[in-house]
Amino acid sequence: MSAIYTMGIDIGSTASKSVILKDGKEIVSKAVIDVGAGTSGPKRVIEEVTKEAGLSREEISFILATGYGRNSLLEWADHQMSELSCHAKGANYLFPNVRTVIDIGGQDAKVLKVGPNGVLSNFVMNDKCAAGTGRFLDVMAKILEVKVSELEGLSAQSTEDVSISSTCTVFAESEVISQLAKGVHKNDIIKGIHRSVAGRVGGLAKRVGIEDDLVMTGGVALNGGVVKAMEEALNHEIKTSPLTQYAGAIGAALFAYKKYEGVNKK
Amino acid sequence: MSEAINKPAEEKKAAKYVLREVVEREVYQAAWDAKKRGEPVGWSSSKFPSEITEALGLNLVYPENQAAAIGAKHGGERMCEHAEAMGFDNDICAYARINLAYAAGHEAEEKPMPQPDFVLCCNNICNCMTKWYENLARMHNIPLIMIDVPYANTKEPDQNKIDYIRGQFDDAIKQLEKIAGRKMDMEKFEEACSNANRAAKAWLKVCSYLQYTPAPFAGFDLFNHMADIVTARAKKATALAFEQLADELEENVKTGKSTWKYDENHRIMFEGIPCWPQLGKLFKPLKERGINTTAVVYAPAFGFEYNNMDELMAAYCKAPNSVCIEKGVEWRETICKENNVDGILVHYNRSCKPWSGYMPEMERRFRKDLGVAVAGFDGDQADPRNFSEEQYNTRVEGLFEVMQANKAAKEGGNK
Numbered sequence: 001m002s003a004i005y006t007m008g009i010d011i012g013s014t015a016s017k018s019v020i021l022k023d024g025k026e027i028v029s030k031a032v033i034d035v036g037a038g039t040s041g042p043k044r045v046i047e048e049v050t051k052e053a054g055l056s057r058e059e060i061s062f063i064l065a066t067g068y069g070r071n072s073l074l075e076w077a078d079h080q081m082s083e084l085s086c087h088a089k090g091a092n093y094l095f096p097n098v099r100t101v102i103d104i105g106g107q108d109a110k111v112l113k114v115g116p117n118g119v120l121s122n123f124v125m126n127d128k129c130a131a132g133t134g135r136f137l138d139v140m141a142k143i144l145e146v147k148v149s150e151l152e153g154l155s156a157q158s159t160e161d162v163s164i165s166s167t168c169t170v171f172a173e174s175e176v177i178s179q180l181a182k183g184v185h186k187n188d189i190i191k192g193i194h195r196s197v198a199g200r201v202g203g204l205a206k207r208v209g210i211e212d213d214l215v216m217t218g219g220v221a222l223n224g225g226v227v228k229a230m231e232e233a234l235n236h237e238i239k240t241s242p243l244t245q246y247a248g249a250i251g252a253a254l255f256a257y258k259k260y261e262g263v264n265k266k
Numbered sequence: 267m268s269e270a271i272n273k274p275a276e277e278k279k280a281a282k283y284v285l286r287e288v289v290e291r292e293v294y295q296a297a298w299d300a301k302k303r304g305e306p307v308g309w310s311s312s313k314f315p316s317e318i319t320e321a322l323g324l325n326l327v328y329p330e331n332q333a334a335a336i337g338a339k340h341g342g343e344r345m346c347e348h349a350e351a352m353g354f355d356n357d358i359c360a361y362a363r364i365n366l367a368y369a370a371g372h373e374a375e376e377k378p379m380p381q382p383d384f385v386l387c388c389n390n391i392c393n394c395m396t397k398w399y400e401n402l403a404r405m406h407n408i409p410l411i412m413i414d415v416p417y418a419n420t421k422e423p424d425q426n427k428i429d430y431i432r433g434q435f436d437d438a439i440k441q442l443e444k445i446a447g448r449k450m451d452m453e454k455f456e457e458a459c460s461n462a463n464r465a466a467k468a469w470l471k472v473c474s475y476l477q478y479t480p481a482p483f484a485g486f487d488l489f490n491h492m493a494d495i496v497t498a499r500a501k502k503a504t505a506l507a508f509e510q511l512a513d514e515l516e517e518n519v520k521t522g523k524s525t526w527k528y529d530e531n532h533r534i535m536f537e538g539i540p541c542w543p544q545l546g547k548l549f550k551p552l553k554e555r556g557i558n559t560t561a562v563v564y565a566p567a568f569g570f571e572y573n574n575m576d577e578l579m580a581a582y583c584k585a586p587n588s589v590c591i592e593k594g595v596e597w598r599e600t601i602c603k604e605n606n607v608d609g610i611l612v613h614y615n616r617s618c619k620p621w622s623g624y625m626p627e628m629e630r631r632f633r634k635d636l637g638v639a640v641a642g643f644d645g646d647q648a649d650p651r652n653f654s655e656e657q658y659n660t661r662v663e664g665l666f667e668v669m670q671a672n673k674a675a676k677e678g679g680n681k
Contacts, residue, residue, distance in 0.1 A: 068656060084664035108657070119671045122633060123664050127614060128644035128654050207626055208633075 005055055006062045006260055008090075008252025009046065010083065011069030014106030014134060015219055016041035018049040019249040020060065024257030029053035030246050036106065037069025046076070062263075064256035066248050068107070079259055083248050084112060085120045090251030091215045092118025094241045099211035102230065102238070103247070104201060104220035106134040111205045118251070124204045131167035132200030134220050139169050140193045143176050144186055148223070151190055155225035158191035167200045191225065198229035205234060215239045217247035281511035282491070288503045289493045293327060297380050300325040306383035306445050309365075309402065311395050312496045313568070313585055314388040314413065315578070317462055318439055320500035321455035322446040326386070327379040328497045329398075332368070333361035337542035337648030339376035346649050348372040360617040360648035362398040369402050384408050384445050386438075390415040390585045392620050411441050415583050418590045423583040431579040458500040459578070468508035469495045469569040475515040476560040476605045481533070482518035484526040485559030486549055489540050495568040531556035532669045535602050537628075538613030538621060539564055543650040551662040557669075561605040563598055587621035594624065595631045602636055608669045609639040611662070616644065616652040639668035 003022050010017040016033045029052035035041040050056065065077035066086040074080065083105075091101045092114060101112040107130045113122040126132060141148045162184055166172040172193070179189050197220070205214075214236055220226055221244040231238050243250065279287075297307045310316065310326040319326050336342055342364055349363035350356050352370060356363070368374050369381065387399035387410060396412070403410035413434045416427055439450050472491070475482050491511065498504040518524055534552075536559045541548055552559065563586050570581040583589075589597065602610065610632050614622045625642065632640050641661045646652035 068660070082660055082663035082667055084660070085667045108660075115671070115675075119675075120664070120668055121671065122639060122668060123641065124629075125642070125657075125661060125664075128652065128657060207630065 004257065004260060005053070005060045006064070006253050006256035007046075007049065007060050008086070008249040008254070008256055009042065009063065009065045009067075009070075009073060009077065010086065010246075010248035010252055011042050011065065011067040011073065012036045012083075012106050012219070012248075013068050013108075014138070015245070016045040016069075017246050017249040018045045019246050019253045020049055020053045020055065021250070021253040021257060024254060024261075027243075027250070030243075030249070032245060037067070037072060042069060042073055062256040062260035064252040064259065066252040068105075079256070081252065081255055084110060084123050086248045086251030086255065087217050088112045088114045088120040088251065089118040089254050090247035090249070091217050093250050093254060094217075094243055094247060095213050095215050095239050097213045098215045098239075100205065100208075100214045101247075102201060102205055102214070102216045102221075103218040104133055104197070104216070104226070105218045109133050109201045109204060111201070111208050113208055113211070118254075122208060124208045126201075126204065129168065131169060132197045134218070136167070136169050136172070136197060137193070137220065137223065137226075139173060140176060140190075143173055144180075144190065146186070146190075151194070152223045152225040154187045155191040155194050158185075158187045160185070160188045162188040162192040164189070164192040164196040167196055172196065191229070194223070194225045194229040195233070197226055198233040202230055202233035210234060210236055212237075213239055215241075217244050219245050221245070281507055281514050282487075284507045284510060285491055285494045285504075288498055288501070288507050289331075292501050292503055293497045294379055297325040297327045301380040307380045308384045308386055308445075309382040310386040311388050311391055311399065313391045313582060314386040315435065315438075315582055317455060317458040317500050317578075318435075318442055318450070319386070320458035320461075321450055321452075322442055322448065323454075324442065324446050326497075327382075329365035329368075330361050330391075331493055331497050332374075332377045332379055333364040333648050334542045335377035336364050336368075336374045337650075338545060340543055340650070341374050341376040342543050342648040343650050345372060345374060346651075356649070356651075357616075359392070359394045359398070360646055360652075362394055364648055366398065366401060366405075369405050382406060382408060384411065384442075386411050388413040388415060388582065390582055390588050392585075392587060392618065393417075394619075409441065409445065411438050413438055413582070415588060418583060418588060418593065420590060421593045421596075423580050425576075427583065428576050428579045431582065432575065435579065459572075461502045461505050462500040463571050464505035465495065465499055465501070465508055466569040466571050468505055468512050470566060470571075471512040472508060472515060473562075473566045473569065475512075475519065478519055479533070479606055480524060480530040481526055481558055481560050482515045482524050484524070485536065485562055486540070486545070487525055488562055488565040489545075492565055492568065495565075499568070526558050528553045528558075529556035530558045532608045532666065532673075533558055533560040533606055534609040534611050534665070535559070535561035535563070535598065535605070535607045536611050536613070537563060537598070537625070538615050539618060539647040541613070541645040541650075541653050542648055544645070544653050544655070547653075547655050547658065551659050555662070555666045557609075557662075557666060559611075561601045561607050563601065566601070587618065587624075591624055591627060595628055595635070598628070599632070599635055602632070602638070607638060608672065609641070609665050610636075611665060612640065612642040614642050614644050616646045617648060639665050639672060641665035641668075
């Protein structure tokens with residue numbers, strides 16, 4: 001019996017991610033492009049993930065799209081689902097005992113309650129404001145003239161606590177500029193920024209209640225500085241994975257497999 | 267006689283049209299006519315005891331209703347910007363901003379109404395009202411008649427509160443008698459109370475039909491019918507129109523008909539005031555997934571019955587965002603249970619800070635006590651700038667997926 005390949009595509013606001021699964025279990029290829037909905041990202045990520053797997057569109061049995069830009073792939077994908085369910089499912093793939101997921105993406109932050117088998121049982125999301133999301137970190141990194149990928153290392157070198165009181169990106173921008181003007185060390189400011197994100201998103205997590213395993217997914221989870229600040233804010237161990245950014249795409253590919261099975265059983 | 271026989275029988279208008287006509291004719295047209303006759307016209311907050319003005323023959327129009335209509339017809343942003351240019355911050359209620367702009371002379375063809383000669387404010391509905399109406403009174407240099415309802419920290423108002431409100435109620439009558447130029451006729455007052463009770467009873471009966479599964483109507487219909495219970499509560503025509511609507515719905519139950527034209531896969535409570543400028547956008551992802559709104563808090567809040575003056579005072583203490591949290595939770599959870607909901611969609615309304623302020627705790631209680639799916643979204647009752655369709659769609663989709671998972675678990679399925 002030949003293998004069944006399913007694809008999950010997660011089109012976020014700032015990145016496009018895709019994963020191809022073999023028989024609903026094994027990741028055979030993955031790709032990420034650092035631009036998201038409304039850009040060339042979706043097309044490029046599909047090309048890259050299929051190329052890496054050495055497969056053609058026809059060889060993929062079912063494709064499921066998720067994320068903010070999922071509707072742009074309606075013609076291409078077989079089905080679409082919210083990123084909420086996909087992240088819950090993907091986190092369950094990475095950590096089978098997951099019960100709470102904190103997912104911080106480019107423009108939104110969400111806390112998911114997850115039941116056995118990765119079933120989404122409840123969730124809370126950020127309000128319309130993008131405070132405490134990846135966008136906040138992007139803007140802060142720009143002001144501080146560092147790369148987002150450098151934030152973790154720099155915050156680890158912090159020696160003094162600096163408070164960034166505002167979570168509003170616009171206000172925090174002027175606050176950071178004023179701290180820099182006062183001569184406050186960049187590393188300390190970055191740590192303060194991480195604590196600011198952790199405080200805001202941690203508040204959402206407290207609202208729905210935290211149960212083990214607590215897992216962080218989404219692009220921001222790649223920044224260990226935020227994860228550490230979040231652990232301190234919640235006084236709780238947080239699990240992450242090198243595949244964290246793919247959690248939504250993995251979940252989508254798993255749902256794609258389930259859908260394929262469902263269709264073919266009928 | 268023969269003439270009457272030859273006349274074609276007039277087709278009975280559906281209640282929804284009758285209700286619309288009542289508001290247009292007996293509220294807005296009546297106010298324009300009064301103005302033409304040189305009689306004073308008042309602007310009233312939605313839950314001011316209109317039994318008084320009805321008995322005194324004074325005409326009222328309603329800024330909240332006007333602002334909702336302007337919002338629904340996409341004039342909200344323009345009016346809000348006028349108000350902001352006047353110095354009213356965009357954190358203030360959009361109803362207030364729209365109306366303050368109108369009061370200052372910025373036209374709104376979407377829902378014109380005569381300018382006020384006096385204003386009536388009851389802060390049971392929210393405390394922003396007080397400053398809003400003070401501004402109106404200053405702008406037009408007209409009397410402000412205020413009934414202050416203290417914030418509730420107990421489930422039911424105690425006698426002290428009732429007495430405090432009664433004192434203001436009596437004083438309001440005296441002030442309104444001066445404006446009307448006549449004494450209150452107690453017989454007319456009792457008639458107004460009787461009409462208000464009859465309208466409330468019929469309105470609550472209408473709301474109660476959402477208990478049926480499937481529901482005989484789309485829950486969003488209630489929002490459309492609210493205009494009457496807000497603006498024409500003490501009028502006989504309103505009572506008659508709501509009784510007709512209740513009859514129609516009873517007939518729907520018997521015949522299995524519904525104004526909800528989609529599958530009823532799930533039933534939810536919609537918490538809060540709808541985003542009037544985005545009614546279509548609110549409704550779209552719900553209907554697509556067969557999610558009927560079978561419980562709302564906003565609509566039945568305007569249906570209250572009373573048997574005497576003390577009960578009338580107590581009834582005016584109760585509004586969705588002016589009851590203590592325990593009462594608020596109990597009230598909503600009862601509606602959810604009676605109307606068999608599987609989920610709750612909470613509108614965090616940027617215009618209504620009191621209402622939205624206690625929602626995170628209420629959300630927590632809904633989850634804990636009812637065990638149903640809950641999703642919150644950011645929006646606004648009349649300022650379209652505070653709503654994001656994409657974000658709303660994601661939250662509705664998430665709510666749907668949780669309800670699906672819960673349903674599958676109940677049916678013994680495993681995801």
